Amino acid sequence: MSRYRVAVRTLCDFTAREGDLDHRFTPAPSALEGIAGHGLVASRRGEGYLAELPLSGEYQGLRVAGRVDGFDPNANRLEEVKTYRGNLDRMAANQRALHWAQVKIYGALLCAERRLERVTLVLVYLEITSGQETLLTHEASATELQVFFTDQCQRFLAWAEQESAHRQERDAWLARLTFPYPDFRAGQRALAEDVYKAASTGRCLLAQAPTGIGKTLGTLFPMLSAMPRQQLDRVAFLTMKTPGRRLALDALACLSTSTSSTSKPSTPPVPLRVLELVAKHKACEYPGTACQGDVCPLAAGFYDRLPAARQAAVARRWLDRDGVREVALAHSVCPYYLGQELARWADVVVGDVNHWFDTHALLHGLAHANDWRVGLLVDEAHNLVERARGMYSAELSQQRLSRLRRRSPPALAKSLARVGRQWQALTKEVSTDAAALQRYHLLDALPTKLMAALYTLAGAITDYLVEHPDAASVELQELLFEALAFCRLAERFGDHSLCDLAIYGRGDAVLGLRNVIPADFLAPRFKAAHSAVLFSATLSPFHYYRDLLGLPENSVWREVASPFAARQLEVRIRVDISTRYHHREASLAPIVEALVNQYQRQPGHYLAFFSSFAYLEQVKAQLHHAHPTVPTFAQTRGMQEAERDAFLARFTPGGKGIGFAVLGGAFAEGIDLPGERLIGAFIATLGLPPFNDFNEALKARMNTRFGQGDDYTYRIPGMIKVVQAAGRVIRSPQDEGVVVLLDDRFAQTKVRALLPRWWVLAP
Helix, strand or coil, rough: CEEEEEEEEHHHHHHCCCCCCCCCCCCCCCHHHHHHHHHHHHHCCCCCEEHHHHHHHEEEEEEEEEEEEEEECCCCEEEEEEEEEHHHHHHHHCHHHHHHHHHHHHHHHHHHHCCCCEEEEEEEEEEECCCCCCEEEEEHHHHHHHHHHHHHHHHHHHHHHHHHHHHHHHHHHHHHHCCCCCCCCCCHHHHHHHHHHHHHHHHHEEEECCCCCCCCHHHHHHHHHHHHHCCCCCCCCCCCCHHHHHHHHHHHHHCCCCCCCCCCCEEECCCCCEECCCCCCHCCCCCCCCEECCCCCCCCHHHHHHHHHHHHHHHHHCCCCCHHHHHHHHHHCCCHHHHHHHHCCCEEEECEEEEECCCCCCHHHHHHHHHCCCCEEEECHHHHHHHHHHCCHHHHHHHHHHHHHHCCCCHHHHHHHHHHHHHHHHHHHHHCCCCCEEEEEEEEECCCHHHHHHHHHHHHHHHHHHCCCCCHHHHHHHHHHHHHHHHHCCCCCCCCCEEEEEEECHHHHHHEEEEEECCCHHHHHHCCCEEEEEEECCCHHHHHHHHHCCCCCCCEEEEECCCCCHHEEEEEEEECCCHHHHHHHHHHHHHHHHHHHHHHHCCCCEEECCCHHHHHHHHHHHHHHCCCCCCCEECCCCHHHHHHHHHHHHCCCCCCCCEEECCCCCCCCCCCCCCCCCCCEEECCCCCCCCHHHHHHHHHHHHHCCCHHHHHHHHHHHHHHHHHHHCCCCCCCCEEEEEECCHHHHHCHHHHHHCCCCEECCC
């Protein structure tokens, strides 16, 4: 029986790469262009041609598998297709060596499987623009290929045996895994049981669990416990923000009986490899330096030094940001790209949700290439709808185009001018009032003439940069990326997205492709995981997330009973106040009265949330004028991290004052102010998105698709923000506090139905 399995691409990446890391900008075919190119080559072949042929073989317990691009049994010819742009002579020698290694491995597997004595190996290089094929051919005997296959496998085998032993040791330890505390918190055991059942049945679970029960540990522990029994290859803990990664790493450290939750061990005594993935700009040691060997010292000879760095890293096991950096610098390799490499070999990866759900997601790509069984844990999952919408949306700026036209190379002048003319024609067509600023236009369809000009421009810039790689200015690259992103999303345009045009002034317009139903893009990502667990304090109603995220039909929703008693939180509704826009002026005095009365009744720290900075500033100014002795401080526009930290530092135990903040902003979720640091919150808004043309278009689309226009556009997203903000008050079973809802609409039946069930409203 095979003790370890590896994809052909992974094997060759491991054994055939050498030299510098080189990520200089070179226009390359997109994934869709690559797929189309492979299809084009296959369509040119004769009858009986086998495309995407699965092949596999074994060497001393190492199983190697993959899909070769094509095989012609009649000609006994095996082909591996690679798409490219421009001049093939510019392809690096080490890249060509990698391609030959792949086709030779496939040749060895084919000869062994079909008992062939010889085979013709062909590297087919397809220039994606012209469709021209360049064929590199090698006649190989089965013996020759078997020798090559054996050599590559032997070079990998020591690593494979290490990985197999690690897998056995890891699974044996996980099979004995015990909860790191004497008992579960209230509600935590129920959550853990549901997560384990989801992992065991390969289903998707939405778990609404209140703050304070230990959701991070309550999801990691059961998923890891299920890992050996369900033969999971990887667990991915995905977060929306950096603090979520830190909580996950602390929980993982807790799972070692000899490691406290606050330490960061360099080599924990548990056979579990934990990797933290961080953004490139945060990991870079030489900001502003290109990722290529002739410029960056950590890119020079990267692949030559990678084996030693990789070995040191997996021996270390605990690979948080500092751990990866320490190993990388010790071996003079780039920390960011070392982390990307280690994603192949880690057991638990902690990173942002984009690593699985984005268009070019690293973890999803690795899982697909290596046929991994993956368990997903998605923290603060109520944010996934908006995050995913952003992943599959794009904008095109008329101003960026205009700036570039003034200093573009002559070779691009014609294409840029054509796009400029189509921009002008579009704005003229949709707007009869050229003086109207910020006028929003929902387009019935994609502007075909502008799109055709944009495709031509993207191709022209790409061709220019292929021929003039040193001319790849930042501005030109940004325009190309903007155009390519827009074109690629346009190819998948459907009722899941809107196309709109915002005109801010003459020559200043933005064309947008706005994804509004991410389900169409996310459904395949959920299907690719063995099991997915999405958890948050606000994940209701279930149908909202099921519909918008594209969850599988057999998904399960669970609500973990709150460990908090109704007596801990006093909830009041001020039905005499309206925060509707046309009632704002009239609302100022009663809101100030509500804040001051509560503060005087029970002095301490409070947060007051408003729908906008303008509204916040109006109330704060009136409170200061009427009651200057009440301490106040406020969130400001564009607060930097240090300023946000200073704002939170005001909330000291025993302190007093009212902090003003915007609902849905930095202080409305994801912050922890337990005990006396925060004893109450005022919420002077339903959090409803603004009533504008875009949201009305969104409402119409939600109504057409789901029959839930008003709820899915306004009410549910707004109340999610309200409940998240109110959740800042009660953080542990010992906390007590008050929440005052300052709007008569909170008394409406549909709105009250979206409030936490454990709340008891004061009469």
